[in-house]
Amino acid sequence: MGVAAMKKILLIEDDADLYALLQYNLEKEGFVLTGSQTGKGALELCRQARPDLILLDIMLPDHDGLEICKAIRKDVDLAGTPIIFLTARASETDRIVGLELGANDYVVKPFFVRELIARIKLQFRNQTAPARVLDMGGVQLDRSSCQVRQNGTLLSLTATEFRLLEFLMSRPGVVFSREQLLNAVWGQDRAITDRAVDVYILRLRQKIEADPTNPALVHSVRGFGYTFEPRAGSATSAA
Numbered sequence: 181m182g183v184a185a186m187k188k189i190l191l192i193e194d195d196a197d198l199y200a201l202l203q204y205n206l207e208k209e210g211f212v213l214t215g216s217q218t219g220k221g222a223l224e225l226c227r228q229a230r231p232d233l234i235l236l237d238i239m240l241p242d243h244d245g246l247e248i249c250k251a252i253r254k255d256v257d258l259a260g261t262p263i264i265f266l267t268a269r270a271s272e273t274d275r276i277v278g279l280e281l282g283a284n285d286y287v288v289k290p291f292f293v294r295e296l297i298a299r300i301k302l303q304f305r306n307q308t309a310p311a312r313v314l315d316m317g318g319v320q321l322d323r324s325s326c327q328v329r330q331n332g333t334l335l336s337l338t339a340t341e342f343r344l345l346e347f348l349m350s351r352p353g354v355v356f357s358r359e360q361l362l363n364a365v366w367g368q369d370r371a372i373t374d375r376a377v378d379v380y381i382l383r384l385r386q387k388i389e390a391d392p393t394n395p396a397l398v399h400s401v402r403g404f405g406y407t408f409e410p411r412a413g414s415a416t417s418a419a
Contacts, residue, residue: 186210186212187210187211187212187232187233187304188211188212188213188214188229188230188231188232188233189206189211189212189213189214189215189231189232189233189234189235189300190213190214190215190225190226190229190231190233190234190235191203191206191213191214191215191216191234191235192215192216192217192218192219192222192225192234192235192236192237192240192245192248193215193217193235193237193266194217194218194219194237194240194241195217195237196217198289199215199217201293202235202293202296203215205293205297206297206300209297211300214229214231215235218240218241218242218243219240219241219242219243219244219245219248220242220243222236222243222248223248223251223252223255226252226255226258226261227255227257227258227363227367228367230257231261232261232262232304233261233262233263233264233300233303233304234252234261234262234263234264235264235266235296235300236248236249236263236264236265236266236283237265237266237267238265238266238267238269239267239268239269245265245267246281249263249265249281249282249283250281250282252282253281253282255363256356256360256363256364257363257364262284262285262303262304263282263283263284263285264283264284264285264286264287264296264299264300264303265283265285265286265287266287266289266291266296267286267287267288267289268288268289269288284303285299285302285303287299311323312324314346314349314350316349316352316408316410317396317397317410318330318331318410319345319349319388319397320332321342321345321346321349323346326339326342328342328345328388330388335387335388336387337384337387340365340366340380341380341383341384341387343365344361344365344380344381344384345384345388345408347361347364347365348398348406348407348408349408351408352407352408352409352410353407353408353409354407355401355404355405355406355407356405356406356407357404357405358374358377358378358405358406359374360405361377361405361406362374362376362377365380377405377406381398381400381406384398385397385398396410396411397409397410397411399411
């Protein structure tokens with residue numbers, strides 16, 4: 181099925197007829213479709229669904245699509261997800277505002293479904309596939325097998341420890357607050373506190389650091405959070 185194979189699209193569109201039409205055509209094309217006909221809870225829905233692309237109507241009866249777009253772009257886990265606006269507003273100003281807020285494309289109603297599908301496929305063709313293996317500081321994390329090795333030795337990580345390490349390793353040198361890590365690793369539906377992040381970081385260090393009290397890979401940034409940044413003293417990969 182090529183570019184469409186198993187790609188998940190999230191549609192926020194209040195027009196029931198258009199929603200049904202797009203659902204039929206996108207699923208026929210091989211996409212997986214989820215979504216809502218209301219803007220309420222759109223951000224939470226995006227966080228739960230983790231879509232590959234978001235189709236967002238600007239003029240929703242209960243919410244402003246532009247505000248939803250802003251919220252998505254501020255979310256550390258969704259910020260890179262392509263967004264295509266669907267809208268009846270055709271003015272140049274509206275188009276510019278939409279693109280400035282972080283939309284990747286802008287389709288004006290009425291539109292041909294084939295054109296929209298072509299634009300969706302273009303977004304996916306423009307994406308670079310994330311690296312299957314992250315290899316830094318002697319740590320090799322394989323996303324497809326969910327295994328972590330350190331200089332070739334397999335480590336025993338829990339699913340949560342793996343997600344935490346993957347998130348940090350995929351953005352080396354970027355400092356994340358506890359709140360950002362909670363959202364990214366545990367999601368919104370969680371009954372844990374900021375302190376849990378510290379506990380998991382400690383567990384992770386005990387498994388990947390030569391000296392957990394003097395970490396060379398996962399560093400604390402006082403008053404803010406944590407970052408993965410191999411520094412002098414950390415084991416280097418043979419590659």
